[in-house]
Amino acid sequence: MTLALTGATGHLGRLVLESLLARGVAPDDIVAIGRDTSKLADFAERGVQLRTADYSKPETLAAAFEGVDRLLLISGSEVGQRVKQHGNVIDAAKDAGVGFIAYTSAPRADTSDLVLAPEHKATEQLIRDSGIPFSFLRNGWYTENYVQVAQQAKHTGLIIASLGDGTVASASRKDFADAAAVVLAGPGHENSVYELSGDTAWGYEELAQVVSDIVGREVTYKRVSSKEHRTILTKAGLPMGQAGFVVSLDTNTRDGALGLVTGDLARLIGRPTTPLAEGLAEAYAAAE
Ligand SMILES: NC(=O)c1ccc[n+]([C@@H]2O[C@H](COP(=O)([O-])OP(=O)(O)OC[C@H]3O[C@@H](n4cnc5c(N)ncnc54)[C@H](OP(=O)(O)O)[C@@H]3O)[C@@H](O)[C@H]2O)c1
Structure with missing residues (x-):
């Protein structure tokens, strides 16, 4: 095979x-x-x-x-x-x-x-x-996607986003990779659809707490409107298109697009998914 x-x-x-x-x-x-x-x-x-x-x-x-x-x-x-x-x-x-x-x-x-x-x-x-x-x-979203957020927060003490109380059921890349290996190498997955997510959905207050622990300073989640967010990003030098993309993703997150918890990932890999605090700490350390 x-x-x-x-x-x-x-x-x-x-x-x-x-x-x-x-x-x-x-x-x-x-x-x-x-x-x-x-x-x-x-x-x-x-x-x-x-x-x-x-x-x-x-x-x-x-x-x-x-x-x-x-x-x-x-x-x-x-x-x-x-x-x-x-x-x-x-x-x-x-x-x-x-x-x-x-x-x-x-x-x-x-x-x-x-x-x-x-x-x-x-x-x-x-x-x-x-x-x-x-x-x-x-x-779903990789926990590793938030390494840059943590790196910025280390300098600013802030996580600025326009996703309100939106949540993200992230998991580590390794979790998704294990699932892909299980499906590629094992029987019984023909014509299947798996909604792969972390075991828990977290919000940005929790992210700020986790990032505080990782970077060793107090980090606050600052909520802004989509319009304010776009202005902040473009003023920081992000091209209009990219700023629009980031804001759209936040809108999607606010509306629930990344927060679904299904258990499919843990079931496929036969273990719990990697918690945010553990996965982000590991990815942050690897990027240092
Ligand atoms: N779920 C999430 O949070 C998330 C986040 C980011 C991306 N993604 C998606 O998940 C995919 C895998 O994630 P990742 O972290 O492994 O991304 P990655 O490190 O950027 O890897 C992308 C892979 O796609 C290959 N590729 C890109 N264009 C190609 C082309 N024209 N022909 C052949 N190969 C091509 C790249 O090859 P080279 O090494 O030659 O560039 C690389 O092997 C991404 O490509 C993206 O679609 C998901």
């Missing part, structure tokens, strides 16, 4: 590789696919097969998927390009006779107002249309 993953060079991909190996998958049954496989030399040394492919170059994908039974498509990072890119991956997987695709999607991708959801919804539809058995891993 040959298991492959795209995006293997990224943060999540590397953790999935570690998780597959830790679960006893034979290294030569794993195909790690990336644009620059020199980033994966350490895995090649451990016997993992490396193949080069780019989501934007269909001919590279055809060669990468030869002999692959089960594929994890890790969503790309080029927002706006991804439906076309993922479509190339799905077409190539179909042509190569891949028997199963797991895809890293977004929470409630088919119904959510989340600003990032449309590309994931469209990709899910392409996978359904392909007829290839699938699993949608609708990953």
